[in-house]
Amino acid sequence: MKIKKRRLSALAVLALTASVALTACGSDDGGDDGDGGSGGGGGGSSSITMIPKSLGNPYFEASTAGSQRAAEEFGGSVDEVGPTGDAGPDSQVPFIQTATQQGVGALIVSANDPSALCDSIEQAQDVDIKVVTFDSDTECRDLFVSQADAQGIATKQIELIADQIGGSGDIAILSAAANATNQNEWIKLMEEDLAANYPDINLVDTVYGDDDDQKSFDETAALLRANPNLKGIVSPTTVGIAAAARYLSTSEFKGQVALTGLGAPSQMKTFIDDGTVTAFALWNPDDLGYLAAFAADALAKGDISGEEGDTFTAGDLGDYTVGADGVVVLGDPYVFDSSNIDEFDF
Amino acid sequence: MSTSTIDRAVDQRTYASYARPLLWRLVATREFAVFALLAIVYVYARGSIVGFDGPLTIYFLFLESAPIMLLALPMTLIIITGEIDLSVASTMALTGAMLGIAYTKWDLPFLAAVGVALVVGLLCGLLNGFLVAYVKLPSLAVTVGTLALFRGLAEGFLGTESISGFPDRWTDLLKDRIGGDSSYPLFVIPLVVLAVAFGVLLHFTTFGRGVYEIGLNDEAARFTGVDIARTKLILFMLAGGVAALAGIYQSLYTVARGDSAVNLELQVIAAVLLGGVSIFGGRGSLPGVLAGVLLIAVINSAMRLDGVRGEVTEIVIGCLLVASVIAPTLLTWISGLVPGRAQRPAAAPPAGTTPEPPASGGSSLTS
Numbered sequence: 001m002k003i004k005k006r007r008l009s010a011l012a013v014l015a016l017t018a019s020v021a022l023t024a025c026g027s028d029d030g031g032d033d034g035d036g037g038s039g040g041g042g043g044g045s046s047s048i049t050m051i052p053k054s055l056g057n058p059y060f061e062a063s064t065a066g067s068q069r070a071a072e073e074f075g076g077s078v079d080e081v082g083p084t085g086d087a088g089p090d091s092q093v094p095f096i097q098t099a100t101q102q103g104v105g106a107l108i109v110s111a112n113d114p115s116a117l118c119d120s121i122e123q124a125q126d127v128d129i130k131v132v133t134f135d136s137d138t139e140c141r142d143l144f145v146s147q148a149d150a151q152g153i154a155t156k157q158i159e160l161i162a163d164q165i166g167g168s169g170d171i172a173i174l175s176a177a178a179n180a181t182n183q184n185e186w187i188k189l190m191e192e193d194l195a196a197n198y199p200d201i202n203l204v205d206t207v208y209g210d211d212d213d214q215k216s217f218d219e220t221a222a223l224l225r226a227n228p229n230l231k232g233i234v235s236p237t238t239v240g241i242a243a244a245a246r247y248l249s250t251s252e253f254k255g256q257v258a259l260t261g262l263g264a265p266s267q268m269k270t271f272i273d274d275g276t277v278t279a280f281a282l283w284n285p286d287d288l289g290y291l292a293a294f295a296a297d298a299l300a301k302g303d304i305s306g307e308e309g310d311t312f313t314a315g316d317l318g319d320y321t322v323g324a325d326g327v328v329v330l331g332d333p334y335v336f337d338s339s340n341i342d343e344f345d346f
Numbered sequence: 347m348s349t350s351t352i353d354r355a356v357d358q359r360t361y362a363s364y365a366r367p368l369l370w371r372l373v374a375t376r377e378f379a380v381f382a383l384l385a386i387v388y389v390y391a392r393g394s395i396v397g398f399d400g401p402l403t404i405y406f407l408f409l410e411s412a413p414i415m416l417l418a419l420p421m422t423l424i425i426i427t428g429e430i431d432l433s434v435a436s437t438m439a440l441t442g443a444m445l446g447i448a449y450t451k452w453d454l455p456f457l458a459a460v461g462v463a464l465v466v467g468l469l470c471g472l473l474n475g476f477l478v479a480y481v482k483l484p485s486l487a488v489t490v491g492t493l494a495l496f497r498g499l500a501e502g503f504l505g506t507e508s509i510s511g512f513p514d515r516w517t518d519l520l521k522d523r524i525g526g527d528s529s530y531p532l533f534v535i536p537l538v539v540l541a542v543a544f545g546v547l548l549h550f551t552t553f554g555r556g557v558y559e560i561g562l563n564d565e566a567a568r569f570t571g572v573d574i575a576r577t578k579l580i581l582f583m584l585a586g587g588v589a590a591l592a593g594i595y596q597s598l599y600t601v602a603r604g605d606s607a608v609n610l611e612l613q614v615i616a617a618v619l620l621g622g623v624s625i626f627g628g629r630g631s632l633p634g635v636l637a638g639v640l641l642i643a644v645i646n647s648a649m650r651l652d653g654v655r656g657e658v659t660e661i662v663i664g665c666l667l668v669a670s671v672i673a674p675t676l677l678t679w680i681s682g683l684v685p686g687r688a689q690r691p692a693a694a695p696p697a698g699t700t701p702e703p704p705a706s707g708g709s710s711l712t713s
Contacts (some may be wrong), residue, residue, distance in 0.1 A: 055655070084656050088608050089508060090600040097406040098650040102397045115510035116600040119521065127402075 046076035046105040046300040048293060051095050053110045053136070055082045058266065058346035059285050060110065063134065066289030067108060073315050074297050076105070089113035096120040100127060105300035108292045110135040130299035130306075134292040135285075142299055142306040144327045145292040147283035150182070153236070154189035156281050156333045157261060158198065161232045164258035164278055168200030169231035172223050174244055174261075176211040176237040186236050204230065209240045216243035224253055235261035241280060245271035265336050265344035272341050281333040285346060288330055291317055295328055370684070376622035376673055377634035383666075384641045391648035398651055404529035408537075409521075409599065411643040413438065413592040413607065415537060415636070417614040418621075419544040420585035422635045425618055426548070427560040427578060428627025429478060429485035434589045435610035436496035437470045439603070441593035443500040446509030446602030456513050464590045470496055471586020475579035493611070501604035508603040517598050533595070540588075545632045553577065561627025616663070617642050620670050641666075 050067055052060035064080045071078040081098070083091035089112050097120055099107055107124060111117050111133055118140040121131050125142075134145040161171055173190070175183045187206060194201055204227050209216025216239055224230060224247075235241040241263040248254050254276055263280040271277045294314035295304075304310035310322040320328050336344070372378060391398045408415075417434045424431050441463040448459035470492065477488045522532040548554040556577050559567035564574055596606055621638025623630025642663055649659040 079653065081650070081653070081655075088605050089603045090596070090606060093600065094406075094410055094646070094650060097402070097410065098397075098647070101400050101402045101406065101651060103400075113508050113601055113603065116508060116603070118510075119517070119599060123402075123521075 046071075046074070046297045048076060048078045048106045048108060048296050048300070049095070049099040049102075049104045050078050050080045050108045050289070050293075051082045051092050051099075051110070052080065053082070053092075053112050055080070055084050059264070060135075062285040062344070062346045063110075063289030063292070066286035066291075067293035068289075069286075070290045070293035070297075070315060074294065076293075076297055078108075078293055089116040092117055093120045096124055100124040100129060103127060104129060106130040106132060106296035108132045108134060108289075108296050109138070109141070111138040112136075113138075115139050130296060132292050132296045132299065134288055142326065143295050143322065144325075145288060145295055146327050146329045147288055148331070148333050149329050150185050150189055152329075152332045153262070153281075154186045155193055156335070157186075157234050157236060158190050158193045160260040160279055160281060160335070161234050161258060162198055162201060164260060165201070165231040167198070170202050170204045170227060170229050171232040171234060172204055172227060172230055173206040174216060174219060174223065174233055174235040174237075174240045175206060175208050176240060178208045180211075183236060190234070190236075209235075209237070209243065211237055211239040213239060213243050216240045217247050220244040220247040221251075224251070224257065230257055232258035232260070235259065235263075238262060238264045238267065238282075241277075242267040242271075245276050249274055249276040262333070263336070264346060265341050266346060268336065269341050272336070272338050279335055279337040281335050283330055284334040284344075287317060287334070290315065291320065291328065291330055295320075376670065376677070377631055377637070379673065380621055380634055380637045380641060380670075384637050384644065387641065387644050387648065391644065391651075395648050395652050398648055401529055403647060405523065405531055407640075407643050407647050408531050408534055410647075411639060412533065412537065412599075413596055413610060414614050414617055414643070415639050416540070416588050416592040416595070417585075417610070418617050418635050418639050419541060419632070420581060420588050421614050421618050422621070422623055422630060422632055423544070423548055423554075423557050424485075424581050424585060425615070425623050425625060426557050426627055426630050427581065428564070429578060429581075430489065430615070430625075431474060431485065431582060431585045432489040432611050432615075433470065433474060433492040433496055434585055434592075434614060435607040436493045436500065437467055437586055437589035438593040438596060438607045438610065439500040439605070440470065440496040440503075441467045441590040442597040442602040442606060443504045443509075443604055445512075445594055445597050447503060449512060450509055456516060460594055463594055464587060467586040467588075467590025467593065468583055469586070470589070471583035472579075474586065475582030478582060479575040479578035497604070497608075504602070504604040506604075508601040509597070510601040512598055520595070520598050540591075541632065541636060548632055553580075557581070558628055561624075561629070563628075613642070616667055620667055622670075624674070625671075 048067070048071065050064055052064065054060070060082075064078070067078045081095045083095070092109065092112055093116070096107065096109070096117060100120070100123055107121075107129055109117065109121070109131065114137065117138055121138065121140050124131060125140075130143075131141045132143045132145060133141045135147060137144045137146075165171065173187055175187060177183070191203060194203055205223060207219045207223055209219045216235075220233070220243065223233065233244055235244050241259065241261040244259055245263075245268065248257060248259055249271055259277050260280045262282050263277075264282065268277060268280060291314045294312065294317075298304045298312040299306060304312050304322065306322060306326045308322055308324050308326070311319055313319050317331075322328055397403075417438070421431060421434065444466045445459050445463040448454045448462040449456055452459075454462065474485070474489055474492055477483050478485045520531070520533060524530045524532055524534065546554075548557060556567060556572035559570065559572055560574055560577060568574055593607075596602075600606065617639040618630075618635050619625060619638075620641065621630065621635030623635060645663060645666075646659055649662070
């Protein structure tokens, strides 16, 4: 037994030594290849690797389709890779490393965590790969392509609800969690917008559904019972608007109380079709991917460096200027209604 | 003791195998198969996958699989005793969370925070070890429970928050390479030291022989003077301590988050089994396990570079695992065909390891 183990250990040492020796020779001649690869990426056509939060999510399938459409226009290529299923904070790291080994021109990432990817992103930047984030940001990229700024999101929703209730009456807000940072920022901006521009609209209540379907459903019911004169509800969260629409569509308030907010077209299609909701907003992930690809291409080709004030052209979306902190804003939210909802499946 | 355990023990500890030629004895082992496969896959990937021969491949390979390599060390010993520890990945997340909390919330110096994480890891191991070794509960049930418990604690302490911003000195140390620009990250040195330490512990000490004996036949082990409970407690605490090291590594390399390293325990166990350790205990070696870890890492890296989707890689590794589990049966069958092995059943029970007489003698002594 013991002798056998010794032999095995000896064999192990042999094999390991052999592999070390093989690697050692490999890293010498491999160095030039790696440099050549990334050098090529920086020249003519950009090869871009796109890493969404996870594969198989219709939202990111739309953004990837957008970026691939962009790549056809500027003559580059976009490969989509990424984690499948339940994605942890570090599940994107191996894909960034692989792209680094391949020496691609640029990376487009929607980060699962604001800081977990920074070490690997910096390693990519060390070999001259440009990194663009979209949808959700990290602390260490060259550019962030933002879906919409808070002001645009707030203004668009108020505009929609004002339009749907005829410019006057009581409205309420159905939000997510009471301490959700982005929701609260939007609500604050909406209140300011209402006070400044819509004197006849009265915000009577703000309730919180915690992004839980059942709780949002119950809060909607309570809201309507407590405020019989309510003319409209704004729900700046996809879970909230879907639950509220589900309640409205089966109640006597259907068609009487307007509902708008931020929603996913796939969840809202039924309610657009049955007339519960006439229009709601969200950004268009296809455009987001399209813009991100053009931004990555401009960085990889050296047309822009990601400084504030840099400008580039993103195909048929037009010209964009890099804002403070290297942020490019896609534009106002996209409005979905019965005329276009069938074109989207995220 | 069930007769199946005895049969298996006898089957593996037979001296008749030395009647076979040396070369055959070396080649017809699972460890050799894993090493051979590792070499083949590595050479093939270098030759035909674009980018695999680059200078970053080995570097990223180690950065990425370091937690699995670490966790596989104590896991090998635990599985050889016939037990299992499913809670290692949760322990990793919990110790990472404690490191982050101690450093950022309690404002402890970094090394003190590392100390806190290590103590938490050892306590997790102590809980597992105590319940398995002294309360004599099955380790599968205990560690499925603590898997949920430690994960819940980690997520409870951190919520959805992620903690980063550990001192640059330490995070940079993790990324540094041996000699400045070689393919091997600096932490390979402590990793190798730890691997050698575990290798010596398992293969060259009485403690290690006790580990094998417990796995083969714990009744017999008890009568040859092995303190089974103490051995198991030490192993589970080692697992907890090493999981803390992996948790610290992961927090420095990425961030401390409650949901980090989810399902990592399954990858660790897969690598250990692929490396030739028997899930029934009593059989396996550390070099084989390290080759198993590297084999999975190389396959992952090569297939990602080749643009193969993650699911396909999982299918390949899954098939490999199933094959490696079937392999021993197949090997036994093949070696049965070789002349000189045929008379094995008659010559099989060698005096020293026959469990029956001491077992009956022992029961009369204790009753």
